[in-house]
Amino acid sequence: MRARVFVTLKPSVFDPQGRTIADALHSLGYSSVEDVRQGKYFELDLATTEAAQARALASEVADKLLANPVIESYRVEVE
Amino acid sequence: MKIAVIVFPGSNCDHDAYHAATDVLGESADLVWHKDADLKGADVVVLPGGFAHGDYLRTGAMARFSPIMREVQAFASRGGPVLGICNGFQVMLEAGLLPGAMLRNRDLKFLCEHVHIRVEQIDTPFTAACRRGQVLTIPIAHGEGNYFAEPDVIARLEKNRQIVFRYTTAGGEVTEAANPNGSAASIAGICNEARNVVGLMPHPERACESILGSADGLVIFQSVMQSLKSGALVGGTRQA
Numbered sequence: 001m002r003a004r005v006f007v008t009l010k011p012s013v014f015d016p017q018g019r020t021i022a023d024a025l026h027s028l029g030y031s032s033v034e035d036v037r038q039g040k041y042f043e044l045d046l047a048t049t050e051a052a053q054a055r056a057l058a059s060e061v062a063d064k065l066l067a068n069p070v071i072e073s074y075r076v077e078v079e
Numbered sequence: 080m081k082i083a084v085i086v087f088p089g090s091n092c093d094h095d096a097y098h099a100a101t102d103v104l105g106e107s108a109d110l111v112w113h114k115d116a117d118l119k120g121a122d123v124v125v126l127p128g129g130f131a132h133g134d135y136l137r138t139g140a141m142a143r144f145s146p147i148m149r150e151v152q153a154f155a156s157r158g159g160p161v162l163g164i165c166n167g168f169q170v171m172l173e174a175g176l177l178p179g180a181m182l183r184n185r186d187l188k189f190l191c192e193h194v195h196i197r198v199e200q201i202d203t204p205f206t207a208a209c210r211r212g213q214v215l216t217i218p219i220a221h222g223e224g225n226y227f228a229e230p231d232v233i234a235r236l237e238k239n240r241q242i243v244f245r246y247t248t249a250g251g252e253v254t255e256a257a258n259p260n261g262s263a264a265s266i267a268g269i270c271n272e273a274r275n276v277v278g279l280m281p282h283p284e285r286a287c288e289s290i291l292g293s294a295d296g297l298v299i300f301q302s303v304m305q306s307l308k309s310g311a312l313v314g315g316t317r318q319a
Binding site for chain 2 (some may be wrong): 012013014016017020065066068070071
């Protein structure tokens with residue numbers, strides 16, 4: 001199965017890169033883009049056919065390595 | 080005094096630390112490869128600056144899996160003095176030796192300049208020879224030195240007097256303009272609760288000779304020499 005892990009900065013954490021991207025979009029005329037938050041995306045190929053197992057494994061590696069819980073949170077999708 | 084300077088793939092201030100320890104201070108030092116499993120009887124461990132493991136994923140994130148880090152963790156938990164400089168500080172945060180995390184600098188620029196830091200605490204092995212409130216001129220060189228921790232963690236650091244260095248003006252005043260990277264509470268360096276593990280973003284090892292623009296970093300290394308001689312330090316490999 002494939003798991004997708006989306007890692008984003010927690011809402012309480014300022015994202016200077018996202019802000020700069022938003023500013024760039026505004027200078028391109030996209031004034032309706034109110035805010036941008038930048039994150040990371042991981043695709044994990046897993047040797048399991050069980051969705052629950054895949055989700056648990058992806059969450060475990062996100063907790064241990066892919067995300068830093070001090071500043072980041074994550075979301076897992078499996079297919 | 081014997082210093083172990085840990086060398087990760089991508090470390091690039093390891094020789095600066097080695098030079099400061101040996102050529103400037105006349106002490107003995109070893110460069111210890113990250114795959115080694117032995118600190119070679121060191122009294123002090125330095126995690127140097129650079130880009131350990133290419134800073135892949137996050138700064139310092141991979142280095143905590145290097146075999147030598149088990150020894151560094153054990154050394155630190157025995158009370159041995161450990162100094163993390165710049166990327167070494169980032170490694171400490173990822174390894175859980177110190178609380179918090181680093182974000183990109185507030186203005187996204189890589190900053191390479193001399194800054195002023197005020198010594199807030201002098202009861203750590205790396206500040207014992209300082210005066211409280213002493214302002215040091217030390218260079219920084221980082222893109223991700225914007226220290227972050229949740230407000231309750233910052234409050235705990237304040238309460239436990241774990242904020243060891245803050246960015247200030249030359250006169251020792253904490254101002255927003257004197258905070259180069261946006262760090263919470265102008266934090267330039269912190270220690271653990273036991274006070275033997277200290278991490279800071281500025282580079283004292285690059286400020287040990289006046290020809291380099293400042294010799295203010297010497298006092299950090301003199302502090303740990305003094306602490307070891309006075310027997311103020313417990314733990315470490317020698318005492319274990």
